[in-house]
Amino acid sequence: MDNSVKNIKAEKADKRKKILKNIVVYGFLGAWGLMVLFPFYWMVLTSFKSYASYNGEKIPRFYVTDPTFSNFTNAFSQVPLGRYLLNTFIFTIVTTTVMVVVVTLAAFAFSRLEFKGKNLLFTIFLSMMMIPSELIVITNFVTITNADMRNTFSGLILPSVMSVFYVYLLRENFSQVPDQLYYAAKVDGTSDLKYLLRVMLPICRPTVVTIIILKVIECWNSYVWPRLITDDKNYFLVSNGIQEIRQNGFGRENIPAMMAAVVVISLPLIILFLIFRRQIMAGVSRGGSKG
Amino acid sequence: MIEKNNIKAWLYLLPALAFMLLFLVYPLVDVFIYSVEEGYNFVSQRSSGLGLYNFSYVLHDTYFLQAVKNTFIMVIITVPISTGFALLIALALNSIRKLRELFQTIYFLPYVTNTLAVGLVFMVLFKKTAYSDGLVNLLITFFGGESVDFIDGPYWAKMFVMCFYIIWVVLPFKVLLLTSALASVDKMYYNAAKVDGTGSFRVFVRITLPMISPTIFYLVITGFIGAFKEYSDAVALFGTDLNAAGMNTIVGYVYDMLYGDSGGYPSFASAAAIVLFVIVLTITCINLLVSKEHVYYA
Numbered sequence: 001m002d003n004s005v006k007n008i009k010a011e012k013a014d015k016r017k018k019i020l021k022n023i024v025v026y027g028f029l030g031a032w033g034l035m036v037l038f039p040f041y042w043m044v045l046t047s048f049k050s051y052a053s054y055n056g057e058k059i060p061r062f063y064v065t066d067p068t069f070s071n072f073t074n075a076f077s078q079v080p081l082g083r084y085l086l087n088t089f090i091f092t093i094v095t096t097t098v099m100v101v102v103v104t105l106a107a108f109a110f111s112r113l114e115f116k117g118k119n120l121l122f123t124i125f126l127s128m129m130m131i132p133s134e135l136i137v138i139t140n141f142v143t144i145t146n147a148d149m150r151n152t153f154s155g156l157i158l159p160s161v162m163s164v165f166y167v168y169l170l171r172e173n174f175s176q177v178p179d180q181l182y183y184a185a186k187v188d189g190t191s192d193l194k195y196l197l198r199v200m201l202p203i204c205r206p207t208v209v210t211i212i213i214l215k216v217i218e219c220w221n222s223y224v225w226p227r228l229i230t231d232d233k234n235y236f237l238v239s240n241g242i243q244e245i246r247q248n249g250f251g252r253e254n255i256p257a258m259m260a261a262v263v264v265i266s267l268p269l270i271i272l273f274l275i276f277r278r279q280i281m282a283g284v285s286r287g288g289s290k291g
Numbered sequence: 292m293i294e295k296n297n298i299k300a301w302l303y304l305l306p307a308l309a310f311m312l313l314f315l316v317y318p319l320v321d322v323f324i325y326s327v328e329e330g331y332n333f334v335s336q337r338s339s340g341l342g343l344y345n346f347s348y349v350l351h352d353t354y355f356l357q358a359v360k361n362t363f364i365m366v367i368i369t370v371p372i373s374t375g376f377a378l379l380i381a382l383a384l385n386s387i388r389k390l391r392e393l394f395q396t397i398y399f400l401p402y403v404t405n406t407l408a409v410g411l412v413f414m415v416l417f418k419k420t421a422y423s424d425g426l427v428n429l430l431i432t433f434f435g436g437e438s439v440d441f442i443d444g445p446y447w448a449k450m451f452v453m454c455f456y457i458i459w460v461v462l463p464f465k466v467l468l469l470t471s472a473l474a475s476v477d478k479m480y481y482n483a484a485k486v487d488g489t490g491s492f493r494v495f496v497r498i499t500l501p502m503i504s505p506t507i508f509y510l511v512i513t514g515f516i517g518a519f520k521e522y523s524d525a526v527a528l529f530g531t532d533l534n535a536a537g538m539n540t541i542v543g544y545v546y547d548m549l550y551g552d553s554g555g556y557p558s559f560a561s562a563a564a565i566v567l568f569v570i571v572l573t574i575t576c577i578n579l580l581v582s583k584e585h586v587y588y589a
Contacts, residue, residue, distance in 0.1 A: 025383045026390075032380060033397045036459070039412040040400070042426075046415070055422045059429060106307035115300035128311065131319055132571065134520065134542055134564045138325065138557050139318030141549055162310035192299065221405045223523045228550050239407040239523075243531060246411060255415055262408040273403040274396075281399060285467050 040266075047071050047260040054256045071260035078250050080233060081261055084241030091156055091226075091237055092219040098161045099215055100208065106167045108196050111174035112182065122171075128164045141228050151232040160225065166211045169287050173207040174200055210283030213276060220269055238265045325561035338558070345562035354534050355563060358544040365454060365540070366518040373458045374510055377465035382499075384466070385473040395470065402463035410456065410527020417441035417452050442528065449529070449538055457524055461517065465510050472506035473499070501587040508582045512575060519571050522546070541567045 046054065048067040054060075075081045109115070110122055140159045149155030177200055185195045201208060223239035230236055236244060242265055250257050273280055325331065326345055328338035349355050380398065384391055401409070417427050419440040428438035439445065441452045476499060484494045500507075522542040525533055533539035534547065541563065547553050548560035 025386055029383050029394050033394055036397055036400060039409055043412045058423055060426055102306045105303045109300045109303035113300035115297045128315055132568055134545055135322050135568055136315055136318035138549055138560050139321040140314055142557055159314040162307060217403055223407055239405060242408050262411055265408045266404050269403045281467060285471055
């Protein structure tokens with residue numbers, strides 16, 4: 001009798017403890033969630049405020065009274081935001097495409113073909129992963145400048161198409177494809193290239209998708225190399241474009257229009273992320289860096 | 292078994308090798324040559340001799356010393372805080388079921404955003420203008436504090452925003468890795484501890500921490516390397532003239548020497564880049580040595 005009362009009391013205390021723990025945990029997670037989302041909320045909010053109402057608010061409002069699209073039209077008409085977006089789009093697609101071809105061919109050679117010095121060469125490849133980009137960017141800058149490729153797409157793209165790490169990632173995956181498939185294909189008279197395209201790539205699709213996604217994110221956000229190699233606005237990518245808008249932007253400190261530009265620049269990757277959420281997060285945890 | 296198709300293999304490798312030699316191997320050798328060429332002229336591409344003057348110039352340059360100081364402060368503040376905080380978030384995420392995916396998605400957002408662009412939002416939030424003190428300062432004064440310009444104001448205020456922004460940017464990656472590390476710890480260990488009636492703190496120190504120590508260690512190493520290469524986040528907040536803002540970083544110094552208003556000195560840039568490389572290498576080696584004693588590989 002006495003014991004069962006005690007048990008009920010203990011259970012109640014346990015339950016209370018659990019609820020308290022939940023409040024703390026969810027409160028903490030929610031607070032940081034707000035911290036992450038707030039800048040996004042603020043940029044969207046500000047982008048819909050008119051210039052006059054934004055500057056009229058001594059204490060900024062958390063809502064819009066008279067939403068306006070004029071900031072977005074200004075961002076495309078007063079500064080060449082469309083041009084920046086187009087450039088970044090071209091740069092991203094071409095760089096990623098060329099990179100996938102280069103990396104796939106190399107990974108195939110390392111995993112499937114036999115040649116003298118393969119292991120030595122692969123070791124040299126791997127050791128290249130440790131080279132920090134800061135060391136090599138200096139000579140690349142001089143090379144591209146001397147080749148008269150400043151302010152061209154080739155100057156932007158060529159030094160960015162090779163990635164030792166992705167060769168490594170893809171080779172690991174290629175090596176897991178059973179040898180029997182290769183011999184079977186050989187018996188059928190399939191050429192190596194056909195085997196690579198018809199068998200290897202479809203089997204290793206997740207890895208290829210991972211590489212493509214990581215490269216697209218990297219290209220879209222790249223800043224240092226484009227800044228070094230372009231000073232003609234016609235060849236700016238979005239990162240340099242937004243920096244240009246900040247410094248000489250709309251002729252005056254027009255924060256709402258600037259925020260509209262930021263929204264437009266951020267949106268493509270956010271949409272991409274929301275669509276490919278699982279692949280992107282799995283890919284980054286396998287092969288991402290930054291941080 | 293397989294015929295030795297030498298030529299074919301080299302053909303497959305050709306594009307990769309060509310790009311690697313031209314844009315990776317040759318530059319790597321060249322940067323060391325640049326760094327010892329004294330008085331290198333970018334236009335005539337000639338130098339007056341070989342020596343270590345470039346290093347001595349860089350190491351005595353006040354801008355470089357300021358950059359080194361800034362970078363070290365950023366590293367010392369952001370690496371431990373971001374790693375610890377990420378661990379806290381990952382533990383919290385791991386202990387819940389409802390809304391977990393939602394939180395994970397939200398927390399990952401900064402990873403896919405353009406740091407240059409979102410940095411502007413931080414600038415707007417923290418900056419004082421003629422019209423308004425900015426949201427953060429209004430909050431500070433609301434709670435009885437003194438408002439301060441975080442973007443053009445005192446050094447510590449600028450450093451605070453800088454570190455805050457860096458942590459905001461690097462956290463998604465760390466949270467993601469730690470969450471998957473925590474999820475992959477075998478439940479068997481926890482069940483055994485439960486049977487023994489072990490306290491939750493002891494379980495954390497004795498089971499969880501050792502099991503995820505390889506991930507923590509990986510994050511600390513990459514965190515150090517990443518933080519030492521800090522640059523674009525600073526540009527995002529303070530603009531391209533980081534020397535004027537007193538917020539330059541070592542990488543920023545390298546690029547300023549190479550290009551821009553103060554640029555045209557690839558030799559000084561190379562010397563500074565090599566100094567950075569030596570610093571990063573030293574720290575990474577220390578990390579590796581420390582980890583040998585503390586990391587548990589199952």
